[in-house]
Amino acid sequence: GETFFCLGMSRGAIGIVLSHLSVLKDAYDSGYDTIWVMEDDIEAIKDPRLIPEMVAKLDALIEDWDILFTDTDTKDTQGNHVPCRALAARPNFNIEPISSYFSRFYQISNDFSRIGMRYGTYSMIVRRSGMKKILDHFNSYGIYLPYDMDFWLVPDIKMYTVNNDIISHKP
Secondary structure, three states, rough: OOOOOOOOOOOHHHHHHHHHHHHHHHHHHHOEEEEEEEEEOOOEEOOOHHHHHHHHEEEEEEEOOOOOOOOEEEEOOOOOEEEOOOOOOOOOEEOHHHHHHHHOOOOOOOEEEOOOOOOOOEEEEEEEEHHHHHHHHHHOOOOOOOOOHHHHHHOOOEEEOOOOOOEEOOO
C-alpha cells in the first residue's frame, strides 16, 4: 500500500531512469520494432556499421530476443570488465534467487552470449518486445533502483551481448 520512488538515488540516477523510459515509451508509441539506445559516454571500439550485421546474425540464431548489448559488460576506470554479480532488493517486487540470473549466462555462438544480469546500459539494441516488457515493469512497480540495477529484473527479459566489444563506454 505504500508508494516507493527512487529511494537513495541521486538526481543523476533518477535522470537516467527517466531518460531511458522516455526513449522506450516514445519508440514503442511510435511503432518502432527495433531501436539503438546509446548514452553520452560511449566509445567506438570497432566500426559501428557492424551493428546491423550483428543484429541480423542474432536474428538468425534467436527469434525472440529483447536486448542486444554492443559490449560485453561495464568497465572499471582502468578499462577492465566488471561483471554484475549482485542483486538489490525492491520492497514491492519479488526477486528471483541470484542463481536463476547466473543460469542465464552462456555462449550461444562465437559472436554472442546470453546474459542474465549486467550493470551499464551504455549501448543497447532493444526490440519492441523488450520495450514493452521494460515499460510494463516500471508501470507496475514504479521507479526505485538505478536503471541498470532494475531493468534486468523484468521477468522473461531475454538479453544477449556481443562477445567482442563494438560500442562500449569510456571508463
